[in-house]
Amino acid sequence: DIQMTQSPSSLSASVGDRVTITCRASQSISSYLSWYLQQPGKAPKLLIYAASSLQSGVPSRFSGSGSGTDFTLTINSLQPEDFATYYCQQSYSTPRTFGQGTKLEIK
Amino acid sequence: QVQLQESGPGLVKPSETLSLICTVSGGSVSRGSYYWSWIRQPPGKGLEWIGNIYDRGGTSYNPSLKSRVTVSVDTSKNQFSLKLSSVTAADTAVYYCARDYGSGWYYLDYWGQGTLVTVSS
Numbered sequence: 700d701i702q703m704t705q706s707p708s709s710l711s712a713s714v715g716d717r718v719t720i721t722c723r724a725s726q727s728i729s730s731y732l733s734w735y736l737q738q739p740g741k742a743p744k745l746l747i748y749a750a751s752s753l754q755s756g757v758p759s760r761f762s763g764s765g766s767g768t769d770f771t772l773t774i775n776s777l778q779p780e781d782f783a784t785y786y787c788q789q790s791y792s793t794p795r796t797f798g799q800g801t802k803l804e805i806k
Numbered sequence: 807q808v809q810l811q812e813s814g815p816g817l818v819k820p821s822e823t824l825s826l827i828c829t830v831s832g833g834s835v836s837r838g839s840y841y842w843s844w845i846r847q848p849p850g851k852g853l854e855w856i857g858n859i860y861d862r863g864g865t866s867y868n869p870s871l872k873s874r875v876t877v878s879v880d881t882s883k884n885q886f887s888l889k890l891s892s893v894t895a896a897d898t899a900v901y902y903c904a905r906d907y908g909s910g911w912y913y914l915d916y917w918g919q920g921t922l923v924t925v926s927s
Contacts, residue, residue, distance in 0.1 A: 735914070745913055794868040
């Protein structure tokens with residue numbers, strides 16, 4: 700199985716801040732990387748696919764980059780609804796593994 | 807707008823079989839380019855991919871669950887289902903169904919709201 704490791708596991712920030720979350724794969728996954736946001740008690744929501752493609756309807760303050768084994772999710776100008784947990788997922792091979800999650804909290 | 811809805815018992819006894827159905831509206835499970843997936847999340851923990859099926863019935867399962875999992879599709883009802891046998895307390899989780907866009911890139915673009923299944927006697 701491909702292991703996905705996110706860092707940090709938790710992060711405190713303020714409204715208006717810029718934050719970056721990283722995701723590292725245990726082997727090269729090309730650009731088969733997605734990012735999801737999960738608010739408490741809700742299903743995950745797709746933000747980014749193919750490492751850097753913004754899903755339709757997702758605000759442009761979200762962006763993704765990387766390829767191979769190292770990836771980043773950047774959120775510019777944090778909004779109150781962005782405080783949630785973020786997951787990366789590889790779709791290069793099955794089983795499709797997720798990172799352990801990064802919880803973004805209000806400072 | 808594609809919508810998915812999980813249904814099934816919220817309580818299952820240990821050693822029994824967990825059975826869930828995902829009903830799809832606004833799209834067809836028999837249309838190509840999509841896989842139909844199950845993911846679960848134990849309380850307070852992260853996401854675990856269970857497996858998926860595509861329109862011609864091909865399946866892929868997480869090896870950690872493969873001996874206990876069956877995913878099937880019923881095109882006449884526009885549904886797909888999950889069966890997980892010999893459950894234990896470790897299978898207690900919120901179970902999500904999702905559409906996996908499978909043309910070129912693979913990503914879970916539509917999700918059900920999730921259903922909590924508790925394994926307890």
